[in-house]
Amino acid sequence: MVVEIVSWVAVALALAASAVILISRDWRVSLGALALQYLASFWLTTRHLPLAMGSVKLIAGWMAIAVLGMTRLSLTQPGSTIEDSFYPRGASFRLILMGVVAFAAAGGTPQINNAIPGMGLPVIAGGLILIGAGIAQLGVTGDLLRVTIGLLTMLSGFEIFYAAMETAILVTGLLSAITLGLGALGAYLLVAGSVPLIEPEDETL
Amino acid sequence: MSAPIIWIALPFIAGTLILFLLGDKYASQIGGAIAAILSLIALFIPIDAAMLIGSVSFKISPAIQVFGRAFEFTSADGPLLAAIFGISAIWFFGADAAGMAHRFVSLGLMIVSLLTASIAVEPFLYAALLLEVAAMLVVPLLVPLHQKPGRGVARFLVYQTFAMPFILFSGWMLAGVEANPGDLRTALQSGVTLSLGFAFLFAVFPLYSWIPQLMDESTPYAVGFLLWALPVFTVIFALGFLDRYVWLKNTSQIADAILYAGVIMTVTGGLLCALQRHLGRIFGYAAIAETGLFLIALGLRTPNLLDIAFLALLPRGLELSLWALALSIIKRKAYRLKLSDVQGLARVYPVATGALIIAHLSMAGFPLLAGFPSRLALWQALSAQSLSAALWAFLGLSGLLVAALRSLASFVMADAPPRWELNETRRQAAMLGIGAFGLFLIGLFPQVLQPFLSSLPALFEHIAQ
Known part of the structure; x- marks a missing residue:
């Protein structure tokens, strides 16, 4: 019973964190919310995976956040402005978007529970919320940091689901490698363009 | 070892x-x-x-x-x-x-x-994870550290990442269908999920918008490599699926969906290719059209579909590498790669422009070149199955031919033609020459591929049966 309650708390935490990520304009807040989201995802994942394997996912996610945060912190120029071309882009629109995601997740959870019994309602709800929030985030932004956060959110939602289906160590390892890789790639893309081209002859001087 | x-x-x-x-x-x-x-x-x-x-x-x-x-x-x-x-x-x-x-x-x-x-x-299903890791490694290849990343690369990353969950989910569902073949609902759901996963991986219409964008943003050689490597391994992965779950191949609706997705890709790729004024985008759309041909081959209901698929797969690497190399050389002279910028370049870079046209014609299925035998085999099998689909595929390849003629016209036209000179280095000329020779060799003597073609179908014994 306590476990069930904590699981629903984790779902609420995932919903709140993904809403903050979608709405907030401050990258520090977004990355902080992503870290909380990974905590919720960890709890939901360990409903079906051993604690050690769930911890791998949590650590990989937090490492990806650390890489992204440190890279963004070191940038002197603001990030890409591609996002500005998206309309509508106000906070209220994003809140409504998150509401749609939450309602869709609430509607889909019992149906999936009927189709795949044994997964657990909180696991399904948490997975659906994160997948939906990730896709919503990807749909309204072109900013590379936010695209990376969107992909990580979507992927962590998928991992919650997939942990209930597949418990192989190789899969957990590869999914964690993908999480870390996405963090590193996001950092690389943030830095790209800010490093001047150095010709080989310049390097030797 | x-x-x-x-x-x-x-x-x-x-x-x-x-x-x-x-x-x-x-x-x-x-x-x-x-x-x-x-x-x-x-x-x-x-x-x-x-x-x-x-x-x-x-x-x-x-x-x-x-x-x-x-x-x-x-x-x-x-x-x-x-x-x-x-x-x-x-x-x-x-x-x-x-x-x-x-x-x-x-x-x-x-x-x-x-x-x-x-x-x-x-299990072969885990290939989706490895394809995703490989796609992630492609990104640093496309965007050097000194270059600002554009939308194309972000879209590429997003689409490739979307593919993985769909394919992993569908694999899990397909296992359920195998256990309970009468469950039509799960079969339908798994088919839809699988189709979505492969639609992202193959960049099926309209999910290929990142390809022309990347051709604008990145170096042609890197994008060319990507357009060779990922679709080829995706075809092998898809063949693995069809071989493992033979009922997918035997379900006429799924086979038709694959075939018509391929036809749409070939037609749109070919027609958009004919309308471009940028050599890089022409290259991108030609690659899309050819990927469409692979899908058509996968959707064929003929016992020799593996022969046709591999006959098309093998020359693709040579065509794309030659074309991408020629584009890279031309880009040094005409950075924007617009048709208006490359006018008269046939006299300044004769080997590069010649190789580009040969590779382009080969991809369009021009006779005596490497692409021709596979197109001929494909049309023969396709026309026996659906004459309208064969006509549409022909229309798409005609678009590639028109684009080749437009490129050729741009290369040779100039208000004041420059004098003939050879600006390619010896190494460049040698690589281009060998590549062009290879395309003629495979076109004239397609039997050189026979040692591969005779043994490759053994990899997918259920489809071959």
């Missing part, structure tokens, strides 16, 4: 070492030589069979275990590995002439090794 160590671990380690230890000067030769040696080993040394050289006996064992899962090659994989590493060697040898040896060869070797791992992993 085991086969996965030779064809997966070794190239990955070699790529890492080249990245950190070698400069531009030798990267191309060493990377190309490694790929060529691996190709020759795959061609001449059978897997899991004892060989005796003098008094020394040795055997390449077929599998290794990693975290409780197997990476395994069978003796039937030999020709496929030989083809993959042989074509990779062509790309790596050409990288120096394209002016991007170090980064390209090191990352390229790692990407090829991961993609090769996707063929070997058991």
Whole structure:
């Protein structure tokens, strides 16, 4: 019973964190919310995976956040402005978007529970919320940091689901490698363009 | 030594070492030589069979275990590995002439090794994860550290990442369908999920918008490599699915969906190719149209679909590498690659422009070139199945032909024609010449591919039946 309650708390935490990520304009807040989201995802994942394997996912996610945060912190120029071309882009629109995601997740959870019994309602709800929030985030932004956060959110939602289906160590390892890789790639893309081209002859001087 | 160590671990380690230890000067030769040696080993040394050289006996064992899962090659994989590493060697040898040896060869070797791992992993479903890791490694290849990333690369990353969950989910659902074949609802759901996953991987219409965007943003050689590597391994992965779940292939609705997705891709790719005024985008749309032909081949209800698919797959590497190399050379003179910028270039870069046109014509299925035999076989099988689909596919390839003629016209037209000169380096001219010769050779004597074509269908024995 306590476990069930904590699981629903984790779902609420995932919903709140993904809403903050979608709405907030401050990258520090977004990355902080992503870290909380990974905590919720960890709890939901360990409903079906051993604690050690769930911890791998949590650590990989937090490492990806650390890489992204440190890279963004070191940038002197603001990030890409591609996002500005998206309309509508106000906070209220994003809140409504998150509401749609939450309602869709609430509607889909019992149906999936009927189709795949044994997964657990909180696991399904948490997975659906994160997948939906990730896709919503990807749909309204072109900013590379936010695209990376969107992909990580979507992927962590998928991992919650997939942990209930597949418990192989190789899969957990590869999914964690993908999480870390996405963090590193996001950092690389943030830095790209800010490093001047150095010709080989310049390097030797 | 085991086969996965030779064809997966070794190239990955070699790529890492080249990245950190070698400069531009030798990267191309060493990377190309490694790929060529691996190709020759795959061609001449059978897997899991004892060989005796003098008094020394040795055997390449077929599998290794990693975290409780197997990476395994069978003796039937030999020709496929030989083809993959042989074509990779062509790309790596050409990288120096394209002016991007170090980064390209090191990352390229790692990407090829991961993609090769996707063929070997058991259960084969995990290939989706390895394809995703390989796609992530492509990004640094597309965006050098000094270049600001554009929308194309972000979209590419998003679409490739979307593909993985769909395919993993569908694999899990398909296992359920196997256990309970009468459950039509689950079968339909798994079919839809699988289709979405492969639609992202193959960049099916309208999900291919990142390809022309990347051609605008990145170097043609890097994008060309991506457009060779990912679709080819995705076709092999898709064939694995069709071989494992034969009922997918035998369901007429699914086969038709694959076929018409391919037709739409070929038609839209071909027609949009004819309308472009940018050589890079023309290249991108031509690659899209050709990927559509692969899908058409996969959707055919004919016993020799594997022969047709592999006949189209094998020359693709040569066509794209030659075209991408020629584009890279032309880009140094006409950076924007607009048709208006390349006017009269046939006199200044005769070998590069000539090679580009030959590669383009080959992809359009022009007679006597490498693309022709596969197009002919495809049309023959397709027209027997659906005459309208064959006509639409022909329309798409006509678009490629129109684009080739437009490119040719731009290369030779100029208000004041410059005098003839040869601005390509010897190495560039040699690579382009060899590539063009290869396209003519395969076009005139397609039987040179027979050793591969006769043994590759053994990889997918259920489809072949």
